[in-house]
Amino acid sequence: MLEKNYNPKDFEEKIYADWEISGDFKPDMRSDKDAFSIVIPPPNVTGVLHMGHALNDTLQDILVRYNRMLGKKVLWQPGTDHAGIATQMVVERNLAKEGISRHDLGREKFIETVWKWREKSGGTICKQLRRLGASCDWSRERFTMDEGLSRAVRKIFVSLYKDGLIYKAKKLVNWDSKFMTAVSDLEVIQKETVGKMYYYKYPIEREKGEYIHIATTRPETMFGDTAVAVSKDNEKLKHLIGKNAILPIVNRPIPIIADEHADPEKGTGAVKITPAHDFNDFEVGKRHNLPLINILNPDATLNENTPFPGMDTQTARKKTIEKLEELGLMERIEDHPMVIPYGDRSGVVIEPLLTDQWFVDAPTLAKEAIRAVEEGEMEFVPKSYEKTYFEWMRNIQPWCISRQLWWGHQMPIWYGPDGTIFCEENEEEAKAAADKHYGKKVELTRETDVLDTWFSSGLWAFSTLGWPDKTEYLDTFYPTSVLVTAFDIIFFWVARMMMMSMYKMKRVPFAKCYIHGLVRDEHGQKMSKSKGNTVDPMETIEKYGADALRFFMAAMETQGRDINMSESRIAGYRNFATKLWNAARFGEMNQCLSQPDFDENSVKHPVNKWIVAKAKEATKEVTDNLNNFRFSDAANAVYQFTWGSFCDWYIEMIKPLLYGEDESAKSETRAAFAWVLDRILVILHPFMPFITTELWNNTASRQVKLIHAPWPKEEKIDTAAMNDIDWAIELISSIRSLRAEMNLPAGAKLTAYLKGASETSLKNMHAFSNIICSLARLEKLDALQGEVTPDMVQSVFREATVLLPLKGVVDFAAERERLRKELDSLNKNLEGYARKLSNPSFVERAPAAVVAEEKRRQAEAMENKSKVEEALQRIANF
RNA sequence: GGGUGUGUAGCUCAGUGGUAUGAGCACUACGUUGACAUCGUAGGGGUCGCUGGUUCGAUCCCAGCCACACCCACCA
Numbered sequence: 001m002l003e004k005n006y007n008p009k010d011f012e013e014k015i016y017a018d019w020e021i022s023g024d025f026k027p028d029m030r031s032d033k034d035a036f037s038i039v040i041p042p043p044n045v046t047g048v049l050h051m052g053h054a055l056n057d058t059l060q061d062i063l064v065r066y067n068r069m070l071g072k073k074v075l076w077q078p079g080t081d082h083a084g085i086a087t088q089m090v091v092e093r094n095l096a097k098e099g100i101s102r103h104d105l106g107r108e109k110f111i112e113t114v115w116k117w118r119e120k121s122g123g124t125i126c127k128q129l130r131r132l133g134a135s136c137d138w139s140r141e142r143f144t145m146d147e148g149l150s151r152a153v154r155k156i157f158v159s160l161y162k163d164g165l166i167y168k169a170k171k172l173v174n175w176d177s178k179f180m181t182a183v184s185d186l187e188v189i190q191k192e193t194v195g196k197m198y199y200y201k202y203p204i205e206r207e208k209g210e211y212i213h214i215a216t217t218r219p220e221t222m223f224g225d226t227a228v229a230v231s232k233d234n235e236k237l238k239h240l241i242g243k244n245a246i247l248p249i250v251n252r253p254i255p256i257i258a259d260e261h262a263d264p265e266k267g268t269g270a271v272k273i274t275p276a277h278d279f280n281d282f283e284v285g286k287r288h289n290l291p292l293i294n295i296l297n298p299d300a301t302l303n304e305n306t307p308f309p310g311m312d313t314q315t316a317r318k319k320t321i322e323k324l325e326e327l328g329l330m331e332r333i334e335d336h337p338m339v340i341p342y343g344d345r346s347g348v349v350i351e352p353l354l355t356d357q358w359f360v361d362a363p364t365l366a367k368e369a370i371r372a373v374e375e376g377e378m379e380f381v382p383k384s385y386e387k388t389y390f391e392w393m394r395n396i397q398p399w400c401i402s403r404q405l406w407w408g409h410q411m412p413i414w415y416g417p418d419g420t421i422f423c424e425e426n427e428e429e430a431k432a433a434a435d436k437h438y439g440k441k442v443e444l445t446r447e448t449d450v451l452d453t454w455f456s457s458g459l460w461a462f463s464t465l466g467w468p469d470k471t472e473y474l475d476t477f478y479p480t481s482v483l484v485t486a487f488d489i490i491f492f493w494v495a496r497m498m499m500m501s502m503y504k505m506k507r508v509p510f511a512k513c514y515i516h517g518l519v520r521d522e523h524g525q526k527m528s529k530s531k532g533n534t535v536d537p538m539e540t541i542e543k544y545g546a547d548a549l550r551f552f553m554a555a556m557e558t559q560g561r562d563i564n565m566s567e568s569r570i571a572g573y574r575n576f577a578t579k580l581w582n583a584a585r586f587g588e589m590n591q592c593l594s595q596p597d598f599d600e601n602s603v604k605h606p607v608n609k610w611i612v613a614k615a616k617e618a619t620k621e622v623t624d625n626l627n628n629f630r631f632s633d634a635a636n637a638v639y640q641f642t643w644g645s646f647c648d649w650y651i652e653m654i655k656p657l658l659y660g661e662d663e664s665a666k667s668e669t670r671a672a673f674a675w676v677l678d679r680i681l682v683i684l685h686p687f688m689p690f691i692t693t694e695l696w697n698n699t700a701s702r703q704v705k706l707i708h709a710p711w712p713k714e715e716k717i718d719t720a721a722m723n724d725i726d727w728a729i730e731l732i733s734s735i736r737s738l739r740a741e742m743n744l745p746a747g748a749k750l751t752a753y754l755k756g757a758s759e760t761s762l763k764n765m766h767a768f769s770n771i772i773c774s775l776a777r778l779e780k781l782d783a784l785q786g787e788v789t790p791d792m793v794q795s796v797f798r799e800a801t802v803l804l805p806l807k808g809v810v811d812f813a814a815e816r817e818r819l820r821k822e823l824d825s826l827n828k829n830l831e832g833y834a835r836k837l838s839n840p841s842f843v844e845r846a847p848a849a850v851v852a853e854e855k856r857r858q859a860e861a862m863e864n865k866s867k868v869e870e871a872l873q874r875i876a877n878f
Numbered sequence: 879g880g881g882u883g884u885g886u887a888g889c890u891c892a893g894u895g896g897u898a899u900g901a902g903c904a905c906u907a908c909g910u911u912g913a914c915a916u917c918g919u920a921g922g923g924g925u926c927g928c929u930g931g932u933u934c935g936a937u938c939c940c941a942g943c944c945a946c947a948c949c950c951a952c953c954a
Contacts, residue, residue: 589912
């Protein structure tokens with residue numbers, strides 16, 4: 001017996017454990033059906049589940065469960081990401097509590113500590129994914145730092161290096177002074193701030209009283225200036241070109257050069273050029289062969305190339321200004337809106353810094369990645385994201401992959417005594433290569449830099465399947481079927497996976513890429529810890545059940561839009577689960593048992609025929625929409641059917657049958673009920689796996705587990721049977737509504753009321769009374785088939801127009817006006833139809849079906865016109 | 879500066895070239911009839927951002943405008 005109340009906590013975890021223990025998430029490798037695979041976007045090993053994961057993983061689980069029920073070989077490959085900076089940060093923070101820094105431990109010990117930490121705390125998010133119901137094959141769980149994946153990383157790295165696609169270069173990079181590492185462009189967040197613009201002047205060499213006026217937001221960088229640029233078209237300043245300015249305080253002469261970078265309209269028209277600390281200036285420096293002077297230490301304090309070694313930039317800025325003021329060179333300071341780059345993890349200002357770093361030749365790798373999308377080998381859903389992807393890929397810059405961290409994949413690079421680079425997959429090979437190169441044994445030192453986390457993530461689609469080994473899984477599941485991810489990760493991950501996969505596998509990593517939005521708070525604000533508007537999915541699950549949260553995510557997921565969190569809506573879907581639970585209880589109480597040999601096509605009673613047809617219609621809608629990644633439409637179809645058709649109408653309509661005397665109708669109805677409930681459980685299962693499984697297990701003894709139950713194949717839908725009752729429902733609804741409008745006493749029979757009505761009104765209700773008779777039949781629910789026709793319902797509406805004014809409910813004049821307007825509009829339409837149909841080119845050239853449709857519409861409009869005229873006629877009497 | 883998207887009921891959002899059968903929540907009235915008050919029945923509530931154009935007909939297509947959001951690049 002089912003419990004009286006739906007209480008998800010009673011069974012969700014138990015059911016999940018059963019699936020996992022029974023190996024229900026593992027693909028059936030012996031099956032000859034198609035493969036379907038998804039690799040999970042690996043959450044950070046430090047992560048805890050947030051609503052974004054809940055959305056992302058719910059969508060994947062829906063696809064995975066649906067395809068599993070289609071009988072395919074399904075693999076959902078799970079795992080976590082080592083998340084270089086994030087993880088190192090967490091562990092360092094823990095150490096700091098004990099007063100230890102990573103430098104106290106040393107590299108090796110520190111890495112050991114990270115591994116230990118991961119053992120202990122790294123599994124949180126995977127546990128939480130289980131709670132959500134994610135049907136990943138956990139036996140295949142991977143971690144980007146696993147030996148297998150690390151091997152893949154080394155192999156790709158060496159291959160890229162040997163193909164000349166990875167190189168070392170001294171370049172200006174984004175430097176994070178907190179972690180003291182380079183970061184990629186993507187890891188830099190630009191933030192709007194109101195800063196200051198400083199105006200001051202540099203004296204001109206050997207020309208007393210002559211100055212060049214400079215404007216800058218960062219005066220302290222002047223010690224790295226190696227030129228001042230002006231535009232050659234700048235009439236006011238071009239006479240200075242070729243002369244030298246004297247850099248104050250340090251009294252270093254620097255040339256005044258002509259460069260198009262200097263915009264005469266901006267600032268003072270003259271730009272100080274600091275090639276080692278500004279990306280634009282770096283380019284100017286290259287054009288003019290300027291020296292590069294680095295003025296910063298790795299921790300962003302000034303170095304010995306400045307008068308203020310060891311000082312942080314803010315203090316140095318003040319000092320510089322003071323000095324300039326003392327020298328009488330400072331002119332003014334203004335507020336200035338500007339954008340300052342910050343590290344996305346560290347939150348500190350990112351400094352452009354000149355260092356040796358390693359780069360991937362992204363522009364070259366991007367070519368194939370672009371082509372694959374252009375030629376449709378990989379499709380974005382929604383398609384509009386293609387544009388974003390192309391835009392980024394076509395303007396891609398070399399990707400800085402080296403990080404001066406400890407936690408991550410150490411680069412497979414060894415240096416010989418003279419600095420010669422040996423890039424091999426392991427130390428032995430590097431040594432061998434070095435021996436060969438030098439003709440003798442030499443000592444090698446390994447590069448200490450580690451790789452950007454996204455380097456290993458880029459290989460995820462094939463490294464998790466066993467590459468570089470040839471494995472059955474790689475063979476079966478690569479390329480994967482679809483990648484599901486949020487738009488903010490397109491550049492970080494999707495683009496890199498595409499590049500890496502096209503490079504090494506020569507095939508796309510996934511056939512489709514479904515992009516969803518972000519989960520925001522209920523007012524559309526981005527969720528963030530600092531705003532305090534985050535909602536913890538675990539708490540939501542605790543309160544409403546995982547099914548309710550999942551269904552919410554599915555029902556809200558319309559392609560390409562962000563989702564606003566709404567607790568009331570989640571509660572609504574919990575209520576939906578309750579509704580289904582109670583419907584199942586109703587079935588149980590009425591002995592509606594699933595019958596194995598039941599043929600749903602053999603039902604006789606109109607109500608049963610109707611619900612069977614409706615169930616098939618809903619199935620088709622769910623199927624079609626899931627095939628097209630239309631999650632909300634799919635979820636709504638099953639919701640509407642279950643609540644709107646099955647619970648609201650079917651159950652009410654079969655009560656007289658179940659409580660009645662007709663035994664054959666009764667047994668047919670019981671079986672039909674059970675069949676429909678089973679159907680609901682099947683098509684709802686991908687969305688609400690827990691409650692459906694619980695009901696499946698408790699309403700009958702089953703041959704198959706619901707998780708493996710076959711998804712219904714395409715079915716013929718008896719539309720005639722469906723229409724009969726659909727019309728009846730519309731009819732009943734309209735009559736109920738009418739009753740309310742007429743203020744009938746509660747419980748009064750409409751027929752009784754009509755008996756008491758005046759002759760005149762009854763006269764006008766000829767058609768209406770027909771419907772009342774139909775209603776009477778309906779309530780008995782016999783001989784229903786074919787009794788209620790669209791015409792009857794039409795007449796209800798028509799007659800209502802007349803009836804309502806009678807009772808003073810509707811304003812007569814307004815009603816007349818409305819009808820006149822309708823008549824006008826119909827006349828206009830009729831003109832249009834007539835014109836179109838008398839146009840020879842339309843009649844001759846348009847497809848026959850279109851012309852027929854036009855004629856049908858014309859006929860319909862004519863009919864409507866006469867009805868409206870008739871109504872107007874009648875209304876005229878009142 | 880470049881790009882993308884959004885503007886529909888009180889709120890959050892679906893949707894469509896043919897009178898908006900819109901959904902959930904909120905609201906109002908009535909109702910504890912034997913699945914369900916985590917419920918039922920009914921109701922109120924919309925100039926579908928503004929202005930033009932195409933069309934017999936536009937909320938939907940096109941153009942312009944207004945407002946908002948996001949992404950990319952830059953600002954000495």
